[in-house]
Amino acid sequence: MIESPGAQRRRVPVSFVAGVTGLWRIERITAVRGQSLPEAVRLDRIENEHPPTGTFHWTLRGVTSNARYTDRSENSRLEAVQEGLNRPSAKRAALIPILKTPEWWDLPQDERRAIFEARSGHISLGLEYLPAVARTLYHCRDLGEPFDFLTWFEFAPEDADRFEELVRRLRETEEWRYVEREVDIRLARE
Amino acid sequence: MIESPGAQRRRVPVSFVAGVTGLWRIERITAVRGQSLPEAVRLDRIENEHPPTGTFHWTLRGVTSNARYTDRSENSRLEAVQEGLNRPSAKRAALIPILKTPEWWDLPQDERRAIFEARSGHISLGLEYLPAVARTLYHCRDLGEPFDFLTWFEFAPEDADRFEELVRRLRETEEWRYVEREVDIRLARE
Numbered sequence: 365m366i367e368s369p370g371a372q373r374r375r376v377p378v379s380f381v382a383g384v385t386g387l388w389r390i391e392r393i394t395a396v397r398g399q400s401l402p403e404a405v406r407l408d409r410i411e412n413e414h415p416p417t418g419t420f421h422w423t424l425r426g427v428t429s430n431a432r433y434t435d436r437s438e439n440s441r442l443e444a445v446q447e448g449l450n451r452p453s454a455k456r457a458a459l460i461p462i463l464k465t466p467e468w469w470d471l472p473q474d475e476r477r478a479i480f481e482a483r484s485g486h487i488s489l490g491l492e493y494l495p496a497v498a499r500t501l502y503h504c505r506d507l508g509e510p511f512d513f514l515t516w517f518e519f520a521p522e523d524a525d526r527f528e529e530l531v532r533r534l535r536e537t538e539e540w541r542y543v544e545r546e547v548d549i550r551l552a553r554e
Numbered sequence: 555m556i557e558s559p560g561a562q563r564r565r566v567p568v569s570f571v572a573g574v575t576g577l578w579r580i581e582r583i584t585a586v587r588g589q590s591l592p593e594a595v596r597l598d599r600i601e602n603e604h605p606p607t608g609t610f611h612w613t614l615r616g617v618t619s620n621a622r623y624t625d626r627s628e629n630s631r632l633e634a635v636q637e638g639l640n641r642p643s644a645k646r647a648a649l650i651p652i653l654k655t656p657e658w659w660d661l662p663q664d665e666r667r668a669i670f671e672a673r674s675g676h677i678s679l680g681l682e683y684l685p686a687v688a689r690t691l692y693h694c695r696d697l698g699e700p701f702d703f704l705t706w707f708e709f710a711p712e713d714a715d716r717f718e719e720l721v722r723r724l725r726e727t728e729e730w731r732y733v734e735r736e737v738d739i740r741l742a743r744e
Contacts, residue, residue: 377698472628
């Protein structure tokens with residue numbers, strides 16, 4: 365949901381692979397809007413590598429890319445406070461793939477930016493939950509995937525309630541009216 | 555170079571296939587900055603289809619996508635004056651693939667926009683040459699291709715000098731300092 369500053373602006377390919385193996389145990393898959401994704405038991409987030417050719421139920425591909433909306437001061441604030449993925453304490457995660465409406469993509473850049481931050485407070489909202497909730501945004505619109513974005517969040521079990529609050533508040537924004545399809549996949553690791 | 559408004563904001567995949575067959579005869583391939591592309595005799599621009607699996611020298615892939623910088627009034631001005639590709643009179647074309655520097659992509663959105671239009675006049679410059687020069691911008695940065703953009707221009711032989719002027723003026727802008735690799739491929743059809 366929030367754009368990833370710093371090194372994550374570079375292109376890093378990712379594959380989310382759902383099946384019977386993987387680091388993360390899938391706790392639930394919920395269709396928030398539109399069609400859900402098939403059930404699976406485990407999920408892996410694989411960066412920088414070719415996706416496995418073995419057996420899996422489904423896979424979603426994306427890439428980290430340049431920031432599309434944040435200005436310099438917002439980037440600086442995000443970089444100052446956020447923490448990276450893979451923290452030992454982050455035993456919970458969420459993968460939330462999102463497809464926005466054609467109407468959203470037909471908006472010019474300045475109007476998308478105005479809805480994104482001035483009227484929805486996307487960046488400032490996310491900042492309230494840093495560094496507890498670490499996140500990365502993967503783009504997949506240009507790849508011909510079924511979603512436009514793959515949003516990935518990691519947090520400690522004790523921050524799970526705060527994460528629910530963040531997701532709920534984001535879904536109440538004007539920006540979210542432009543979401544056509546959203547699936548919420550919750551994960552845990554031991 | 556100029557972003558494509560209207561229907562071209564939707565995702566349309568393209569492959570440029572260079573080899574010994576194709577609609578367009580390659581007149582010359584020039585490395586403007588960085589490494590060139592291998593020589594070839596003919597080129598095809600194939601939209602909406604899988605690229606051919608036959609013999610070819612090289613292929614470049616891209617997609618039309620949403621506009622990244624233009625505001626609503628700029629979109630309207632572009633839409634009012636531009637014409638589509640494939641005009642019978644457009645017997646000349648140019649394919650100019652461009653890779654921008656990491657420094658460019660690390661800039662926040664507002665600073666890229668300021669360089670793009672306020673200081674380089676990218677949109678207003680292109681408007682001066684419409685509708686004579688029709689163009690489409692394909693994105694390929696997220697696809698893991700060797701370039702960030704594939705810019706495609708079509709024009710009548712009598713507008714060739716004006717096209718040279720447009721390209722020369724664009725290369726003199728501040729924005730062009732962020733170009734790391736650029737190849738200029740000139741084409742003609744009968």
